[in-house]
Amino acid sequence: MNIEDYISSGIIDRYVCGDVTPQEKQEVECMSHIYPEILNELRNVSSAFEGLAEVSSTPPPPSLKTSILEAIEHVEQESLLSVEKTGDISIQKIAKSLPNDDQNHDDKITIGIYKIAAVLFVVLSAGASYLYIDSKSDLEASNERLSSLESELEKEQSSNSDQIAGLEYTLSESSSAINDLATELEIVKDPSTFKIALKGTDLSPKALASVYFNPNKGEIYIEGNQLDDLAESNDYQLWAIVDGKPVDMGVFNPKLGDLSQLQKVDFIENPQAFAITIEPAGGSVNPTLEKMIVLGTVDVS
Amino acid sequence: MYIFVLKQTRISNLSKYDPLPLFIKIQSGDKQAFAELYDKYSGALYGICLSILLSEGEAQDALQDSFVKIWKNSPKYDPKKGSLFTWMLNISRNTCIDRYRKKSKMQLVEIQNEEGAVSKKRNHFSETKVNHIGLRELTGKLVPDQIEIIDYLYYKGYTQQETSDALELPLGTVKTRARIAIRELRKYFGTT
Numbered sequence A: 001m002n003i004e005d006y007i008s009s010g011i012i013d014r015y016v017c018g019d020v021t022p023q024e025k026q027e028v029e030c031m032s033h034i035y036p037e038i039l040n041e042l043r044n045v046s047s048a049f050e051g052l053a054e055v056s057s058t059p060p061p062p063s064l065k066t067s068i069l070e071a072i073e074h075v076e077q078e079s080l081l082s083v084e085k086t087g088d089i090s091i092q093k094i095a096k097s098l099p100n101d102d103q104n105h106d107d108k109i110t111i112g113i114y115k116i117a118a119v120l121f122v123v124l125s126a127g128a129s130y131l132y133i134d135s136k137s138d139l140e141a142s143n144e145r146l147s148s149l150e151s152e153l154e155k156e157q158s159s160n161s162d163q164i165a166g167l168e169y170t171l172s173e174s175s176s177a178i179n180d181l182a183t184e185l186e187i188v189k190d191p192s193t194f195k196i197a198l199k200g201t202d203l204s205p206k207a208l209a210s211v212y213f214n215p216n217k218g219e220i221y222i223e224g225n226q227l228d229d230l231a232e233s234n235d236y237q238l239w240a241i242v243d244g245k246p247v248d249m250g251v252f253n254p255k256l257g258d259l260s261q262l263q264k265v266d267f268i269e270n271p272q273a274f275a276i277t278i279e280p281a282g283g284s285v286n287p288t289l290e291k292m293i294v295l296g297t298v299d300v301s
Numbered sequence B: 001m002y003i004f005v006l007k008q009t010r011i012s013n014l015s016k017y018d019p020l021p022l023f024i025k026i027q028s029g030d031k032q033a034f035a036e037l038y039d040k041y042s043g044a045l046y047g048i049c050l051s052i053l054l055s056e057g058e059a060q061d062a063l064q065d066s067f068v069k070i071w072k073n074s075p076k077y078d079p080k081k082g083s084l085f086t087w088m089l090n091i092s093r094n095t096c097i098d099r100y101r102k103k104s105k106m107q108l109v110e111i112q113n114e115e116g117a118v119s120k121k122r123n124h125f126s127e128t129k130v131n132h133i134g135l136r137e138l139t140g141k142l143v144p145d146q147i148e149i150i151d152y153l154y155y156k157g158y159t160q161q162e163t164s165d166a167l168e169l170p171l172g173t174v175k176t177r178a179r180i181a182i183r184e185l186r187k188y189f190g191t192t
Helices: A003-008 A011-016 A022-034 A036-055 A062-074 A082-119 A121-189 B020-027 B031-053 B056-076 B084-115 B133-138 B144-155 B160-167 B171-189
Strands: A194-200 A208-214 A219-226 A234-242 A245-252 A263-265 A273-280 A292-297
Touching: A003 A036, A011 A022, A011 A036, A011 B171, A022 A036, A036 A121, A036 B031, A036 B084, A036 B133, A036 B171, A062 B031, A062 B056, A121 A208, A194 A273, A208 A292, A219 A245, A245 A263, A245 A273, B020 B031, B020 B056, B031 B056, B031 B084, B031 B133, B056 B084, B133 B144, B144 B160, B144 B171, B160 B171
Parallel strands: none
Antiparallel strands: A194 A208, A194 A292, A208 A219, A219 A263, A234 A245, A234 A273, A273 A292
């Protein structure tokens, strides 16, 4: 299965716009699990629309927030976790057992009261009142116990669902990180990949980056090995030197959240060297040579 | 018709923000966390609603519906299937497009009744070229053909086939324009 062809068929563009049959939707989701290039393409297209949404951001009227927070008070969340289901059954069991106990208790008290009434009249009124208060407080105590058990159970359920959600998230992050690393390893191990070390210039002697250049597959990856964090107003920009002239390869953030640190850039032929400069946020048309922090020449003999 | 709205000047940088820790709380029913999510994303989602529905009143109703759905379906969100922002954008987009379609169906019926003839065009509504906020952001960055394609495919929710019919272009042309438009969109608005 040719990944390039799959991508150029435009199915991912249609998927992001919702213009796919249910089978096609499943297919794209499956493909993105198997092929990291397809997952990457999907992420890139989605993030373009996210960016568009972000710049078109418009604050809604403040009254709407109040209205929405009020509306969710009346809406239950759709729960999928089975822990909650067993929890419900347990509450029912507890609720069912207690009234029965109370009934037996009440029967005994009634008999008791009649027995006492038959023996002593004066003591009866004091005794009856005492027993009445006692049974009433027993019932109250049982009810209280039920409420506290219920709320304990709710707390446990809530912390269980928290834990499960947390674990699920960790698991999906781990498997996605493993996929990323597997891809990275493939790229680096490929015999037709050239690794070009971009070493620090006088401006920043400790800086280090690497370019993985594969002319066979037509792929180029950049990896920031030792690049300092920049202020919000700056970005790192990668350049390729072709025919003695700098070509913009794009702006990038060397610190990705994932384990995999390789980032793909557009392919160009016959690069003589690669360099990274610090530019104002968003990048520049031409490199600021005084802000060049790493440089590496390409030797593809 | 021109929609005049005050544009948000703060740069929220949603692409660098990780909403998942907040969302895990929301999935367990934390309403405070939900209010925070609203603060962070309501601007972006409202912008989309405005661009699709072209009316502040409709957009506000749709935004409310969308956030209620987000609350309701939060336990169903699966990080493996894609980013949270995209998940929320899709909920908003679908809510708006459903409303928009109901509205256009009503208008199509009106046209038939008045003229007594079946109109070939999809609806009167789509003929109005409204320069909504989404399109304004694209102006100067994408060429008009590409902007139009994004408008039909993304904001109006037309399929590629429907776009081909509406704009009277071959389907292949629609596909190619979409590909190029999205590539350009990535250049200007993507994070890679």
